[in-house]
Amino acid sequence: MIPGVRLVVLGKQGAGKGTQCVRLSHHYVVPHVSTGDMLRGEVKSKTPLGVRAQSLMDKGELIPDEMVMEMVRARLSERDTRGRGFVLDGCPRTIAQGKELDGIVHPFGLDIVIDLRVPTELVMKRLASRRVCVDCGANYSTAAPPMVNWTCDVCGGEVVQREDDTEEAIQRRLDLYEAETAPLISWYTERDLLVSINGTGSPDAVTRRVVGAIDTQRQKFRQE
Numbered sequence: 397m398i399p400g401v402r403l404v405v406l407g408k409q410g411a412g413k414g415t416q417c418v419r420l421s422h423h424y425v426v427p428h429v430s431t432g433d434m435l436r437g438e439v440k441s442k443t444p445l446g447v448r449a450q451s452l453m454d455k456g457e458l459i460p461d462e463m464v465m466e467m468v469r470a471r472l473s474e475r476d477t478r479g480r481g482f483v484l485d486g487c488p489r490t491i492a493q494g495k496e497l498d499g500i501v502h503p504f505g506l507d508i509v510i511d512l513r514v515p516t517e518l519v520m521k522r523l524a525s526r527r528v529c530v531d532c533g534a535n536y537s538t539a540a541p542p543m544v545n546w547t548c549d550v551c552g553g554e555v556v557q558r559e560d561d562t563e564e565a566i567q568r569r570l571d572l573y574e575a576e577t578a579p580l581i582s583w584y585t586e587r588d589l590l591v592s593i594n595g596t597g598s599p600d601a602v603t604r605r606v607v608g609a610i611d612t613q614r615q616k617f618r619q620e
């Protein structure tokens with residue numbers, strides 16, 4: 397039986413995190429915990445958190461750490477994630493979130509942090525053509541649309557361009573990534589948890605690289 401995993405995936409917007417995280421959650425049979433998807437769910441349901449988050453998200457700004465981490469703490473305290481683990485996508489995005497996450501996952505810790513690396517020119521191209529399902533979050537592109545008339549192949553929802561995939565909001569998110577999230581790469585490297593993976597090439601090729609890296613890391617821990 398495939399063991400679960402306690403995994404964080406970092407990477408710029410458009411690096412393919414969402415696509416890979418869905419695949420990895422199926423491979424390791426653990427929940428895909430995406431803070432972006434959870435926040436979009438709150439916006440759609442018009443909860444107090446969703447109402448506060450919406451304008452920040454549309455502009456490409458970050459949601460305050462306490463708000464996001466409360467949501468993550470609740471999700472990672474549930475039985476499924478505490479049991480087999482999780483694929484955490486979109487969090488942490490700041491060092492403060494990383495520190496808080498350490499407390500949340502204590503005493504088990506994380507198995508590995510993947511940094512999915514893709515050149516900026518390529519992510520800009522991918523984001524401009526990205527389309528998503530409003531209901532289940534499945535990703536498409538103008539080059540690889542759903543089979544029928546912008547209707548999601550997975551759930552039948554409407555497939556659209558995200559509100560925050562405008563040029564300004566994309567630029568702001570990439571700037572914030574460099575300023576706030578990239579420092580986590582050295583932070584996790586110091587903790588011997590970070591593995592960088594080339595995120596270019598076909599989705600299958602990238603998944604194979606990530607699974608290979610996770611399995612190697614597990615063997616390393618087992619030998620120590």
Ligand code: ADP
Nearest residue numbers: 409431432453456457458459464486487489569
């Ligand atoms: P992307 O990686 O393309 O920015 P996400 O779906 O991960 O997309 O996130 C969408 C938006 O949700 C972010 O721009 C931000 O406003 C908010 N968000 C998601 N995760 C976090 C987080 N961990 N901390 C703060 N804001 C977050």
